Amino acid sequence: MKAIYIVPGGAEVAVDVPANTSLMRAAVSNGVDGIIGDCGGAASCATCHVFVDPAFLGLLPAPGWNEGQILDCTAADRQANSRLACQILMTEALDGIRVTIADPQL
Amino acid sequence: MLDAATGRTPPVLAGIDPYDTATVIDPYPFHAALRDLAPVVLLKDYNVYAVGRHAEIQQILDNWQDFSSASGVGIQDIRRPGKFRIPSRLVEADPPGHTEVRAAVTKILSPRLIRSWRDLFEREAAARVGEMLDRREFDAMEHLIEPYVLKVFSTAVGVDLPRENVIAIGEMRFNQTGPDNVLYRGAMERAEPYLDWYEHSVDRVGVLPGSIAEQIYVAEDRGEIEAGVAKSLVRTLVGGGTDSTIAGLGACFHHLARSPGQMALAVADPMLMRTALDEGIRMESPFQVIYRTPNRDVDFAGFTLEKDRKLGLWLGAGNRDPRKWDNPDMFDLRRNPAGVHVAFGTGMHVCIGQMIARLESECLLTEFARRVKTVEPAGESLPRPMNQMRQLRSIPLRVTPQ
Numbered sequence: 001m002k003a004i005y006i007v008p009g010g011a012e013v014a015v016d017v018p019a020n021t022s023l024m025r026a027a028v029s030n031g032v033d034g035i036i037g038d039c040g041g042a043a044s045c046a047t048c049h050v051f052v053d054p055a056f057l058g059l060l061p062a063p064g065w066n067e068g069q070i071l072d073c074t075a076a077d078r079q080a081n082s083r084l085a086c087q088i089l090m091t092e093a094l095d096g097i098r099v100t101i102a103d104p105q106l
Numbered sequence: 107m108l109d110a111a112t113g114r115t116p117p118v119l120a121g122i123d124p125y126d127t128a129t130v131i132d133p134y135p136f137h138a139a140l141r142d143l144a145p146v147v148l149l150k151d152y153n154v155y156a157v158g159r160h161a162e163i164q165q166i167l168d169n170w171q172d173f174s175s176a177s178g179v180g181i182q183d184i185r186r187p188g189k190f191r192i193p194s195r196l197v198e199a200d201p202p203g204h205t206e207v208r209a210a211v212t213k214i215l216s217p218r219l220i221r222s223w224r225d226l227f228e229r230e231a232a233a234r235v236g237e238m239l240d241r242r243e244f245d246a247m248e249h250l251i252e253p254y255v256l257k258v259f260s261t262a263v264g265v266d267l268p269r270e271n272v273i274a275i276g277e278m279r280f281n282q283t284g285p286d287n288v289l290y291r292g293a294m295e296r297a298e299p300y301l302d303w304y305e306h307s308v309d310r311v312g313v314l315p316g317s318i319a320e321q322i323y324v325a326e327d328r329g330e331i332e333a334g335v336a337k338s339l340v341r342t343l344v345g346g347g348t349d350s351t352i353a354g355l356g357a358c359f360h361h362l363a364r365s366p367g368q369m370a371l372a373v374a375d376p377m378l379m380r381t382a383l384d385e386g387i388r389m390e391s392p393f394q395v396i397y398r399t400p401n402r403d404v405d406f407a408g409f410t411l412e413k414d415r416k417l418g419l420w421l422g423a424g425n426r427d428p429r430k431w432d433n434p435d436m437f438d439l440r441r442n443p444a445g446v447h448v449a450f451g452t453g454m455h456v457c458i459g460q461m462i463a464r465l466e467s468e469c470l471l472t473e474f475a476r477r478v479k480t481v482e483p484a485g486e487s488l489p490r491p492m493n494q495m496r497q498l499r500s501i502p503l504r505v506t507p508q
Contacts, residue, residue, distance in 0.1 A: 038217060038461060040381055040444025045217050045461050064168075065454045069205075073213050086445065106218045 008103040024086035034101035053098035076102040137423035145407035158423030160430035173398035180283025227469035246501035264317020276349035284493020353497035358386035361437035376475035383467035387449035391422040
């Protein structure tokens with residue numbers, strides 16, 4: 001399954017993401033620019049902030065309490081389609097998901 | 107008082123007292139018995155429930171609606187007469203009161219602020235590790251971890267943290283959350299000379315400009331935090347972030363010295379140390395147990411849990427639950443358990459300072475892996491037994507330089 005990241009500057013990067021792997025982890029392992037993932041995937045640092053393509057947004061489970069609160073503390077302003085990439089786990093339904101990496105993350 | 111829906115009572119775990127000093131020092135047989143008997147058990151002597159499996163711990167932490175924090179995260183119900191202690195507005199509170207306070211502190215502890223301390227933490231780590239290399243043999247607690255954490259965390263949080271005082275008060279606080287036993291009484295006695303210091307330790311007059319503590323007091327001035335709450339928040343952050351980080355780093359050094367293969371991996375790739383703290387606290391969770399309280403009779407995992415009967419979540423047991431982890435008893439730097447282990451808690455009360463602890467750990471341990479070739483025990487590690495917290499008192503080590 002693939003995820004497509006639109007990195008700061010506008011380039012598109014497609015990455016293979018195994019099922020149940022987070023989009024944060026996949027981005028960091030593949031050296032995708034702009035995702036930091038300081039906390040390692042605990043929804044606690046707001047440095048894997050992405051804007052999810054509206055076509056896929058409805059397929060995601062709603063943000064948990066922590067993610068909701070952390071999203072209010074992102075460096076780039078929160079939008080309606082803001083999510084933390086560490087909380088998006090790849091599934092078959094999400095194959096091809098497009099996310100724009102927020103800039104800045106810090 | 108059983109709910110008609112199931113009415114089943116959790117089985118009694120008999121024959122093991124988790125708060126007995128020997129069990130506190132070696133909790134693993136208790137953890138295994140707890141996990142294996144049932145998803146929820148009853149500890150009759152204490153009249154509380156206990157949970158040791160990872161999945162159920164996570165479910166309860168995520169369910170604040172049914173499982174409240176407001177009656178305290180220790181074994182006593184702090185709402186009961188005679189048991190009252192002033193609840194932490196951050197830790198021992200439920201929505202809606204908790205939400206605004208948590209949001210204000212989350213904003214202050216931004217990734218940008220935390221990153222601004224990196225230079226300081228790295229400098230201090232370099233100095234400490236250099237000193238250990240000169241010594242070759244040292245106590246990782248007394249000579250390395252305690253001085254390092256007390257220096258860098260006190261600068262970040264903005265509060266003076268003298269070693270003897272911190273240790274005595276930490277022992278008091280992390281025994282007070284357990285039963286009134288020999289550990290508790292000993293710690294209370296040793297803390298007595300430091301109580302006056304503790305009372306004033308987070309007063310506004312003493313806090314450093316630019317620090318977390320100062321920003322919390324300023325947020326109170328601005329009305330972003332309810333009047334009168336700032337001091338309690340600073341106390342919670344200091345108390346939550348000092349002893350636990352020391353304990354977590356202790357677990358890392360204890361296990362590194364006993365896992366030569368893991369140390370060799372880290373020497374080859376010091377960046378592996380970035381997540382070492384998460385693995386260290388999975389292995390030896392500093393907060394071994396935290397309590398919740400059912401708000402009503404709750405059906406859970408096939409049992410009915412009675413309203414107001416406290417429920418201990420044994421985080422240390424969940425973090426070694428073989429239902430969740432492969433080779434749970436192995437210290438494995440490649441495991442990457444962040445976001446999965448429950449040592450920081452999970453849900454709305456998840457450790458708010460975890461990024462500070464991670465930065466402290468990353469700076470110290472990557473420096474260690476860059477400059478040390480081998481590390482081995484120079485004696486047995488010794489425990490500092492506490493009812494709630496798992497922490498070593500002494501970790502004698504011997505190192506060789508690269």
